[in-house]
Amino acid sequence: MNIVLVEPHFPKNQREFARALAGAGANVIGIGETPLDYLDDQLKGWMVHYEQVGSVTDLAQMTEAVRRVQGMVWVDRLESTIESHQMVAAQVREALGIPGTSVRTTWLCRDKPSMKEALRAAGVRTAASTGAEHPDQVWDFAARVGYPLIIKPRDAAGAADTVRVDDDTQLRAALGVMDRYPSIAVEEFVEGHEGFYDTISVEGRIAVDFASHYYPGVLEAMRTRWISPQFVATNRVDDGGLYDEIREMGHRVNAALGIGTSATHMEWFHGPKGLIFSEIGCRPPGVGCWDLYCAANDMDVYAAWAQAVVHGDVQERPSRSHSAGIVALRPDQDGVIHSYSGLEDVENRYGRWIIDAHVPVTGTGTQPVGAGFMANAWIRMRHPDFDALREMLDDVGRTVHVHAG
Structure with a gap:
C-alpha cells in the first residue's frame, strides 16, 4: 500500500x-x-x-x-x-x-457550531451554540441563553483564543478582540468536570479507545499561572458507569459525522446536567498524549493506528495496567529560567514511577502560560492505581518550582 x-x-x-x-x-x-x-x-x-x-x-x-x-x-x-x-x-x-476522511467530515470536525448542530440532530447532548458573523447575533444569543458564555474562533483548536464571559461588560470586551475573525462560535458554558476520549476507528467502528481527565479544566489551566495543570489517562475505562456512557457517545459521534478509518480526539464535560459532548478532532490528540497511552498500556499506539490505516484491523490491544499523566510546571514569571527547586525531592520519592521529564536548562527563555502543557517544564508519570497517581502528580505540582526572572 x-x-x-x-x-x-x-x-x-x-x-x-x-x-x-x-x-x-x-x-x-x-x-x-x-x-x-x-x-x-x-x-x-x-x-x-x-x-x-x-x-x-x-x-x-x-x-x-x-x-x-x-x-x-x-x-x-x-x-x-x-x-x-x-x-x-x-x-x-x-x-x-x-x-x-471527506471534506464534509473534516468541516464538521473543525466548525464548532455546525458540528454541534449535526450532533444534536443525531441525539448527542451538546451545549447550546451558534455561529456569528455580526455582534448582534452574539447579543441575541446571550439574551436567549444567558451567561456565562464561551466565545472562540469557529475553527479553534483546544483553548486557542477561547474566552469565558460572565456579563455584558465582558462580552463587549470579548467582541472587541474577536472582531479580527470573520466568524466566531458562541456557546453556553457547561459546568462540570472536563475530560477527553481518544479512539482509533476502522470504518466507523471504534477499535481502540482511551479516556483521560483534565485537572483543572482547560480554560482555567491555560489562564492561571500558579496552577500546575495535569491530564491523566485512566486505566478504569473498562469499569462501566460514566465510561460506558462516553463510549456510547463516541459511537454516535462517529456515525453522525461520518468518521471512517481515523484517529479521533473527543472532549466532554460531566456535571449537573450529566454527560455533555464538547468537540472533536478527526486526528490524534496533541501534547504527547499517545506517548502516555503507550507507557500506560504496554502497547504501541502509533502501530495500532498504522494497522488500522494499512490493514483495516488493529492487532495491538491496551493492557490497562497503569494510569499515566503529565503535570505541567510553570515558571513563576515570564523571562529566563534561572533555577529549579524540589526536583531532587520528587526524584527521591517517585523515581520508579516517572516515565520521563522535560526540564529546560537555566538560561532558557520561558513560554507564555497559554502556550500549553508542554511549553515549559513537565514531568510524566504512571502508576497502577489512578488515585495514587493523582496524589503523586499533585505532590509534584506543589513541590517543584521553576524560578525565572
Missing part, C-alpha cells in the same frame, strides 16, 4: 507515524516543508520518497505535489495528523480521488 504522509518531520513525534506506517508494511511517501537534506537517515529510511513544498497548508502546492506522486505510483491513502493540515488534506483527497 502506498500512503502519502503529510509533514513527517515536524513536530518531533510526527516521525512516529512514518515509523509505524513503514512497520505495518506501507510504502511511505512524505510531503513536508523541511528540505530532504535536513531529514535524518532513520526518517529517510522509513520513506520510499519525499516531496518538499513551501507550505503543507497551501492547497495548490499540496495538490500539485500529490499529483506528482500519482504520476509515479498509485496512491492508496493520504494521511495527516495535525489539526491545521486537515482541511487541505481532505480537499486534495476529494480532488484527486484518494480514499479517506
Whole structure:
C-alpha cells in the first residue's frame, strides 16, 4: 500500500507515524516543508520518497505535489495528523480521488457550531451554540441563553483564543478582540468536570479507545499561572458507569459525522446536567498524549493506528495496567529560567514511577502560560492505581518550582 504522509518531520513525534506506517508494511511517501537534506537517515529510511513544498497548508502546492506522486505510483491513502493540515488534506483527497476522511467530515470536525448542530440532530447532548458573523447575533444569543458564555474562533483548536464571559461588560470586551475573525462560535458554558476520549476507528467502528481527565479544566489551566495543570489517562475505562456512557457517545459521534478509518480526539464535560459532548478532532490528540497511552498500556499506539490505516484491523490491544499523566510546571514569571527547586525531592520519592521529564536548562527563555502543557517544564508519570497517581502528580505540582526572572 502506498500512503502519502503529510509533514513527517515536524513536530518531533510526527516521525512516529512514518515509523509505524513503514512497520505495518506501507510504502511511505512524505510531503513536508523541511528540505530532504535536513531529514535524518532513520526518517529517510522509513520513506520510499519525499516531496518538499513551501507550505503543507497551501492547497495548490499540496495538490500539485500529490499529483506528482500519482504520476509515479498509485496512491492508496493520504494521511495527516495535525489539526491545521486537515482541511487541505481532505480537499486534495476529494480532488484527486484518494480514499479517506471527506471534506464534509473534516468541516464538521473543525466548525464548532455546525458540528454541534449535526450532533444534536443525531441525539448527542451538546451545549447550546451558534455561529456569528455580526455582534448582534452574539447579543441575541446571550439574551436567549444567558451567561456565562464561551466565545472562540469557529475553527479553534483546544483553548486557542477561547474566552469565558460572565456579563455584558465582558462580552463587549470579548467582541472587541474577536472582531479580527470573520466568524466566531458562541456557546453556553457547561459546568462540570472536563475530560477527553481518544479512539482509533476502522470504518466507523471504534477499535481502540482511551479516556483521560483534565485537572483543572482547560480554560482555567491555560489562564492561571500558579496552577500546575495535569491530564491523566485512566486505566478504569473498562469499569462501566460514566465510561460506558462516553463510549456510547463516541459511537454516535462517529456515525453522525461520518468518521471512517481515523484517529479521533473527543472532549466532554460531566456535571449537573450529566454527560455533555464538547468537540472533536478527526486526528490524534496533541501534547504527547499517545506517548502516555503507550507507557500506560504496554502497547504501541502509533502501530495500532498504522494497522488500522494499512490493514483495516488493529492487532495491538491496551493492557490497562497503569494510569499515566503529565503535570505541567510553570515558571513563576515570564523571562529566563534561572533555577529549579524540589526536583531532587520528587526524584527521591517517585523515581520508579516517572516515565520521563522535560526540564529546560537555566538560561532558557520561558513560554507564555497559554502556550500549553508542554511549553515549559513537565514531568510524566504512571502508576497502577489512578488515585495514587493523582496524589503523586499533585505532590509534584506543589513541590517543584521553576524560578525565572
